[in-house]
Amino acid sequence: xxxxxxxxxxxxxxxxxxxxxxxxxxxxxxxxxxxxxxxxxxxxxxxxxxxxxxxxxxxxxxxxxxxxxxxxxxxxxxxxxxxxxxxxxxxxxxxxxxxxxxxxxxxxxxxxxxxxxxxxxxxxxxxxxxxxxxxxxxxxxxxxxxxxxxxxxxxxxxxxxxxxxxxxxxxxxxxxxxxxxxxxxxxxxxxxxxxxxxxxxxxxxxxxxxxxxxxxxxxxxxxxxxxxxxx
Amino acid sequence: xxxxxxxxxxxxxxxxxxxxxxxxxxxxxxxxxxxxxxxxxxxxxxxxxxxxxxxxxxxxxxxxxxxxxxxxxxxxxxxxxxxxxxxxxxxxxxxxxxxxxxxxxxxxxxxxxxxxxxxxxxxxxxxxxxxxxxxxxxxxxxxxxxxxxxxxxxxxxxxxxxxxxxxxxxxxxxxxxxxxxxxxxxxxxxxxxxxxxxxxxxxxxxxxxxxxxxxxxxxxxx
Numbered sequence: 001x002x003x004x005x006x007x008x009x010x011x012x013x014x015x016x017x018x019x020x021x022x023x024x025x026x027x028x029x030x031x032x033x034x035x036x037x038x039x040x041x042x043x044x045x046x047x048x049x050x051x052x053x054x055x056x057x058x059x060x061x062x063x064x065x066x067x068x069x070x071x072x073x074x075x076x077x078x079x080x081x082x083x084x085x086x087x088x089x090x091x092x093x094x095x096x097x098x099x100x101x102x103x104x105x106x107x108x109x110x111x112x113x114x115x116x117x118x119x120x121x122x123x124x125x126x127x128x129x130x131x132x133x134x135x136x137x138x139x140x141x142x143x144x145x146x147x148x149x150x151x152x153x154x155x156x157x158x159x160x161x162x163x164x165x166x167x168x169x170x171x172x173x174x175x176x177x178x179x180x181x182x183x184x185x186x187x188x189x190x191x192x193x194x195x196x197x198x199x200x201x202x203x204x205x206x207x208x209x210x211x212x213x214x215x216x217x218x219x220x221x222x223x224x225x226x227x228x229x230x231x
Numbered sequence: 232x233x234x235x236x237x238x239x240x241x242x243x244x245x246x247x248x249x250x251x252x253x254x255x256x257x258x259x260x261x262x263x264x265x266x267x268x269x270x271x272x273x274x275x276x277x278x279x280x281x282x283x284x285x286x287x288x289x290x291x292x293x294x295x296x297x298x299x300x301x302x303x304x305x306x307x308x309x310x311x312x313x314x315x316x317x318x319x320x321x322x323x324x325x326x327x328x329x330x331x332x333x334x335x336x337x338x339x340x341x342x343x344x345x346x347x348x349x350x351x352x353x354x355x356x357x358x359x360x361x362x363x364x365x366x367x368x369x370x371x372x373x374x375x376x377x378x379x380x381x382x383x384x385x386x387x388x389x390x391x392x393x394x395x396x397x398x399x400x401x402x403x404x405x406x407x408x409x410x411x412x413x414x415x416x417x418x419x420x421x422x423x424x425x426x427x428x429x430x431x432x433x434x435x436x437x438x439x440x441x442x443x444x445x446x447x448x449x450x451x452x453x
Contacts, residue, residue, distance in 0.1 A: 051334065051367065051371065060323075063323055065323070065326045065330075066330060067329075067330060067333055069333075070326050070329045070330055070333065071326075073325075073326070073329070074322050074323070074325075074326045077322040077325070078322050091306050091309040091310050092292070092295055092297070092306070094306070094309070095297045095302050095303075095305070095306040096297075098299075098302045098305070099283075099297070099298060099299055099302055102299055102301075102302065103283065137283060
C-alpha cells in the first residue's frame with residue numbers, strides 16, 4: 001500500500017514540507033524519496049516533472065502530480081475521508097485562502113529567498129522590507145479569516161496554515177543569519193501566537209526540519225555563493 | 232452556497248485577465264454588472280476592493296471581493312457548478328488541467344512582459360522564447376489532456392480554453408510588437424483549434440451585443 005504513493009522531495013524545501021503535512025493529516029502512507037540538488041537529478045524526477053524538474057512531485061499509482069498547491073488540492077480531493085478538509089469548503093473562503101497562498105508564493109516566499117541570497121546591504125534591506133510587508137498583510141488576514149479561532153482554517157490546520165507554517169523554520173534561520181527580527185512579537189502578536197500553535201501540532205513537530213541542520217545547510221549555500229561570486 | 236444576488240466585475244477592456252472573467256461568467260450564464268476601470272486613474276472602490284495588488288480584474292459577489300484571475304475563474308466554476316463545468320470530475324485530470332493553467336501564468340505571462348519590455352534583438356529573442364513556451368504547452372496538452380475534440384479538455388470549453396481565449400487579443404498585440412505571428416496553426420493545432428471553436432460559442436458571440444464594453448482605443452493611441 002505504501003508503494004502506491006511516493007513523494008519526491010528535498011528535506012530543506014518548504015514546498016515539500018507542505019505536502020508531507022497534508023499527507024500526514026490525511027493518514028496517507030507514502031514512500032519518501034529524497035532527491036539530489038543540481039546536476040544529479042534522478043531519472044524518476046526528470047520523467048515525472050519534465051517541465052520544471054523540481055520537487056515536490058507526488059506520484060500516485062505511477063501518475064505524477066506537480067506543484068505544491070496543486071498537490072494539496074489533489075490530496076484533499078482523493079483522500080477527503082482521511083481527515084478534515086485542507087482547503088475550505090466554502091467557495092469564498094477557499095478563494096481567500098488561495099489568494100494568500102498565491103501571495104506567499106509570488107511575493108513573500110521570494111522575499112525570504114532574497115534574504116538568503118542577498119549579496120548587498122541594499123538587496124537585503126529591500127528583501128527584509130518586502131518580507132515584513134508580507135507579515136503585516138498576513139497578520140491582518142489571520143485576524144479576518146480565523147475569527148478568533150486557533151488557525152487560519154479555523155479549529156484545524158488548513159491550507160493557508162500549512163503553506164505559511166512550512167516557511168517558519170526558514171524564517172528562524174534567516175533571522176539568525178541576517179541578525180534581524182522578522183516575526184516580531186510586538187508587531188505581529190497574532191501570527192506569533194499562531195506560529196506557536198502550528199509548531200506544537202503533532203504532525204508539524206514530527207515533520208519540521210531541525211533548525212540546527214537547516215542553519216548548517218543555509219551557511220553552506222552562502223559559502224558556495226560567496227565562493228562563486230569571488231571567482 | 233446560497234443563491235447569489237449581486238455580481239459585479241471591475242475590469243479593463245485591454246486586460247486579458249479581465250476578458251477571461253467575462254468569458255467565464257458568460258459561459259455560466261451569470262448576470263453581472265461591469266465597471267470599466269481607468270488604470271491610470273483607478274477608482275477608490277477598486278483600491279479598497281484589492282488593496283494588496285490594486286489591479287483588475289476584481290469580482291465582487293454579494294459585496295465580497297475576489298482578486299487574481301485564476302482564483303476568480305475557479306471560484307466562478309464552484310459557485311455556478313451546474314452550468315458548463317470548467318474542470319473535469321476526476322482528481323488526476325483536474326490536477327493536469329491546473330498544472331497547465333499554472334504553466335500559463337508562470338511561463339507565458341512573464342514571457343509576454345519580456346516581449347513588451349524589450350526592444351530590437353532582445354525582443355526578437357523574447358518572442359522566440361515565448362513561442363518555445365507555447366510549443367511546450369501544445370505538446371503538454373497533447374500528451375496530458377487532448378481527446379480529439381475542439382476544446383482542450385472536453386467537448387465543452389473549460390478552464391484552459393477560457394484562459395487561452397481571454398489572452399487571444401494580448402497574443403495578437405505581442406505578436407504585433409515583435410513582428411511575428413506567435414500562434415501558428417501548423418505548430419499549435421490544439422491551441423488554435425480551441426481559439427477557433429471558442430469564438431463560435433453563442434455565449435461569446437453575443438457578448439458584444441449584450442455588453443456595452445467600450446471599444447479599445449485605436450492602435451495609434453496605445
